Amino acid sequence: MFSKTAIVTGASKGIGQSIAELFANEGYNVLINFNKSEENVFNLYNKLKNKGLSVRLFKADVSKRDEVNSMIDFCIKEFHNVDVLINNSGISQSKLFTDITDEDLDNMIDVNLKSVFYCTQEVLKYMIPNKKGKIINISSIWGIIGASCEVHYSATKAGIIGLTKALAKELGPSNIQVNSVAPGVIQTDMLSSYSEDELNVLKENTPLMRLGTPYDIANCVLFLASHHADFITGQIISPNGGFVI
Numbered sequence: 255m256f257s258k259t260a261i262v263t264g265a266s267k268g269i270g271q272s273i274a275e276l277f278a279n280e281g282y283n284v285l286i287n288f289n290k291s292e293e294n295v296f297n298l299y300n301k302l303k304n305k306g307l308s309v310r311l312f313k314a315d316v317s318k319r320d321e322v323n324s325m326i327d328f329c330i331k332e333f334h335n336v337d338v339l340i341n342n343s344g345i346s347q348s349k350l351f352t353d354i355t356d357e358d359l360d361n362m363i364d365v366n367l368k369s370v371f372y373c374t375q376e377v378l379k380y381m382i383p384n385k386k387g388k389i390i391n392i393s394s395i396w397g398i399i400g401a402s403c404e405v406h407y408s409a410t411k412a413g414i415i416g417l418t419k420a421l422a423k424e425l426g427p428s429n430i431q432v433n434s435v436a437p438g439v440i441q442t443d444m445l446s447s448y449s450e451d452e453l454n455v456l457k458e459n460t461p462l463m464r465l466g467t468p469y470d471i472a473n474c475v476l477f478l479a480s481h482h483a484d485f486i487t488g489q490i491i492s493p494n495g496g497f498v499i
Contacts, residue, residue, distance in 0.1 A: 259283040259333040260479065261325075263316050263373060264343030266291035268442035269392065271298055272468035273340055273475050278307040280476060283333045287325060287343070289315050308333075316343050317364035322372040330380065338479045339377045341370040341414075342392040346444050351405045359406050366410035370417060378425075385429045388479045391418050392471075393436040393490065395498045411436070415490055422488030431487040433478050438494025440466040461496030 259282065265274040266288035275298065278284045284302075286309055288295040295311060302309045310332050314321040329336055344366045347358060370391055381387030396404055397411025415434055422432040439445070439456045445465075448456075457463055474493050477483055492498060 258337040259285070259329065259335055260338035260340060261285045261287065261329055261336055261373070261377070262340045262342055263287040263369065264289075266295035266298070268444070269437065269440060269468045269471045270340075270342040271295075272472040273342060274298065274309070275302065276469065276472040276476055277338075277479070278302045278309050279305075282338070283308040283310075285310050285312055285325070285329045285333070285336075287312055287314055287316065289313060289343075316369035316373055319372045322369070322376055326373075326376040326379075335384070336377050336380055337386070338388045338390070339373060340390045340392070340475060340479075341373055343369050344392065344410075346404065346407050348403050348447070349406075350403055354406050362406045362410050366407070367413045367417075370414055374421070378430075381430050382425075382428050387425075387428075387430040388483075389421070389425075389430065389432045390475050390478050391432070391434045392475075393418075393434045395436050395438050395492055395494050398436055398490070398492065399498055418490065419488050426487060431478075431483065433483070433486060433488070434490045435471060435474050435478070436490050436492040436494075437471045438466050438492065438497040440468060440471060442468060456497075459497060460494070461499075464495065466493060466495060 260277045262274040264270040265286045274284050274286045299311050312325045312328050314325040391414045393414040394411040396408045397415050400408045418434040470493050
């Protein structure tokens with residue numbers, strides 16, 4: 255059995271699902287976190303288990319500290335350690351800034367930003383004593399350049415970038431690398447509200463003339479989790495096809 259264990263939050267679909275699948279195929283023990291989309295995640299789990307891969311499922315709302323703590327306890331019980339944390343769980347919403355409600359803002363901060371705090375604080379109980387670990391936070395290009403009508407989303411993704419840089423400095427002496435992946439326009443359910451014409455405009459504005467795939471992001475995450483990235487920390491890597499340069 256591969257000695258390393260990875261936790262992937264929000265892994266029921268899209269980028270998170272691709273990350274979980276890729277890591278499992280690469281020999282990691284993978285704890286697949288989900289909160290909704292149960293049919294999707296059980297299909298993924300059965301697919302990977304039928305291949306003889308080392309995976310577990312855990313349902314948790316990672317915006318709630320007590321559920322995060324239960325998830326990490328379960329991971330330690332099953333796999334005895336946690337080597338890689340991928341903070342992928344997130345939501346998006348398109349809305350005029352003047353229409354954003356307190357509930358909208360609180361929900362966005364809870365799911366996109368507090369979840370990163372909670373999951374990271376809990377895994378550090380194990381990483382710091384071991385003097386090793388990889389934390390990879392999924393942000394967005396909109397956290398770098400901002401998106402009109404997605405101010406609260408952009409703010410949380412920018413917050414992840416700030417968290418990543420600050421935490422990398424704090425955890426460097428413990429030999430823990432903290433990095434962020436800021437995807438460009440990726441073919442996931444988050445694009446379901448876009449028309450074909452709108453998607454074509456996005457492609458035309460991307461120098462590589464295509465939208466990204468979840469596996470484009472998953473492969474970047476896999477690299478950052480590997481020993482090849484042991485001297486990389488506090489960095490924001492943005493696979494975006496040249497959309498942002």
